[in-house]
Amino acid sequence: MSERRSLRGARILLCVTGSIAAYKAVSLLRALTRDGAEVSVVMTPSATRFVTPLTFETLSGRPVRHGLFDGAETMPHLRATDEADLVLVAPATANCLAKCALGVADDLVSTLLLAARCPIVMTPAMDGDMWEHPALVSHVRAMRERGVVVLEPEDGPLASGLIGKGRFPAEPTVMEAVAACLDRRRDWAGQRVLVSAGPTREPIDAVRFVTNASSGKMGYAVADAAARRGADVVLVSGPTALAPPTGVTTVDVLTADEMAREMEARFAWATVLVMTAAVGDFRPRRPSSVKIKKHDWDGAPLALERTPDILASLSRKRTHQILVGFAAESDNLLDNGRKKLRQKDLDFIVINRVTGADSALGGDTSDAIFLPRHGQAMPVERLPKRLLADRLLDTVRDQCLTHPSAPALESNREIRRIH
Ligand SMILES: Cc1cc2nc3c(=O)[nH]c(=O)nc-3n(C[C@H](O)[C@H](O)[C@H](O)COP(=O)(O)O)c2cc1C
Incomplete structure (x- = not known):
């Protein structure tokens, strides 16, 4: 033996x-x-x-x-x-x-x-x-x-x-x-996977904030699946009610700025980025540091400004990383997903529908469309998010990480060009 x-x-x-x-x-x-x-x-x-x-x-x-x-x-x-x-x-x-x-x-x-x-x-x-x-x-x-x-x-x-x-x-x-x-099943050994998950939370004042309905379940499932398949995983998570996955380094953040900072700090380390977080697109322009009194409310703190586009910014800085994005869409799923993939120069995008009773946001299950940079769109049936995560890792492995003439794992950028 x-x-x-x-x-x-x-x-x-x-x-x-x-x-x-x-x-x-x-x-x-x-x-x-x-x-x-x-x-x-x-x-x-x-x-x-x-x-x-x-x-x-x-x-x-x-x-x-x-x-x-x-x-x-x-x-x-x-x-x-x-x-x-x-x-x-x-x-x-x-x-x-x-x-x-x-x-x-x-x-x-x-x-x-x-x-x-x-x-x-x-x-x-x-x-x-x-x-x-x-x-x-x-x-x-x-x-x-x-x-x-x-x-x-x-x-x-x-x-x-x-x-x-x-x-x-x-x-x-x-x-x-x-x-x-x-x-x-340890087919992700040798990869360093940086995952973002959950919503972000942008303060209006000391006790109120703007956020969204993301539960973080998909990102936690991806982090868990990648770790179990042998990858080193860092999970940068907005506020969620979930227990951190075993064997994963979890970094908690609140705002889009904090998430951007933590992701940027770890990006050079990563070989694969999986950006599942529903980063808030807008934040109050002038949040108050104290609790605003009811009778003082004039609506001004709710004037919103854009938050940093973390994925686009990381994409510009990439050297060797494979970039996997998520698109939460309510209409024209494939067209909008394809546009995001091109605009942000991604290798792979997962398109989720976020309308209707069985929306991907917050639930335990989701269907999806997988769209590789060079390849056919692949509809995926409704699955528990943990199984969807494994399916995603299978597909990214096949489409982006391995190829008959694939060089060593360190050379993901080369592999990207082959496709
Ligand atoms: C004392 C005894 C020992 C048995 N040993 C075996 C066995 O080693 N292998 C086997 O295939 N069936 C064996 N059987 C028959 C199974 O218990 C029987 O086919 C049973 O329906 C199997 O149910 P299960 O497959 O749902 O566990 C044994 C039955 C008895 C009474």
């Missing part, structure tokens, strides 16, 4: 199914957490007959999900997979493998396997005759063709008393497979 890699920060969803080898998932859970993974456990009803949820709950420090309908959560199958970097089914019964191959979704484990967008690793354990049954052979083949990693069970004494192929794979083999799958 090669040197054990750290799984620090990796979010693993461990699904335990009803095999006699279910007890081995207990030791596997300990090994995963020892190597730094954050593990949540889901069990099939059969699995709970072999090992109690309490065992996994105690060792993982998290509640164990085992029912589709009886937990406190709505849509547990979606919640569980939204939060995972990898789904590990260990042990995987013949029944579970068959259901996954056929797309059957009649319990929490089989349903979340259909919903998962992250890598899936399955570790079969069963009697040798079951493993060799033609039905199972074709199910395993079908899953491997779809990109699911199905490990080979091992030869040796089986629970039935027979000798054969069907034993739960050795723990180091499972750990290696998990690490290898997660490594594939």
Whole structure:
């Protein structure tokens, strides 16, 4: 076995199914957490007959999900997979493998396997005759063709008393497979990503201010996704109610001026800029340093002036950075987005619609149009913002960071010219 890699920060969803080898998932859970993974456990009803949820709950420090309908959560199958970097089914019964191959979704484990967008690793354990049954052979083949990693069970004494192929794979083999799958997801390693997020807040007086409806969710999702995929990330954030993402350096600002200052200070460091912040375009020209009394109000402090255009200014100073902008548009989405991309000399723009009940501003989900500098517009279906962030990183990676003749990461400007 090669040197054990750290799984620090990796979010693993461990699904335990009803095999006699279910007890081995207990030791596997300990090994995963020892190597730094954050593990949540889901069990099939059969699995709970072999090992109690309490065992996994105690060792993982998290509640164990085992029912589709009886937990406190709505849509547990979606919640569980939204939060995972990898789904590990260990042990995987013949029944579970068959259901996954056929797309059957009649319990929490089989349903979340259909919903998962992250890598899936399955570790079969069963009697040798079951493993060799033609039905199972074709199910395993079908899953491997779809990109699911199905490990080979091992030869040796089986629970039935027979000798054969069907034993739960050795723990180091499972750990290696998990690490290898997660490594594939570290495709942003080596990049330094500067993200802006949230609204800005421009004072009218000591207690009042002008702001907008941005929640910061999209920028936080991008920062989180980039960090989890290996990038060094700095997040410059206007005022939001969000917890800073793990592994990200977060710098809090209030006004557009403060945001401009912090972004300018870090721009030379960055290889990629993702400007999701809804920077206020206007600010009171003469804010009062004290609270204005009601009877003194004459409307004058609400005379507005333009704030600095941070993205345009950074764009003029760029040396090697890839620039990704966001356009919040209410009409003529594509035309307006294209105009902004050209005017600000961006490499990539994400166009969001900000009208209607399902506006991108403030919500948990958004649809979008991705528009690369040289390429076709790509409509993206409505997704939770964290998944949209991963989709954005996939697309920016493919369109702007990698190319068959791409030079080293340091030379992003060269790559930009190739496109
Ligand atoms: C004592 C016992 C041990 C079992 N061991 C296995 C096993 O190792 N592998 C397997 O595929 N099925 C095994 N089964 C059968 C499964 O528990 C059964 O197919 C069940 O429906 C699986 O449900 P699940 O896939 O939803 O967890 C075993 C059953 C019993 C009673």
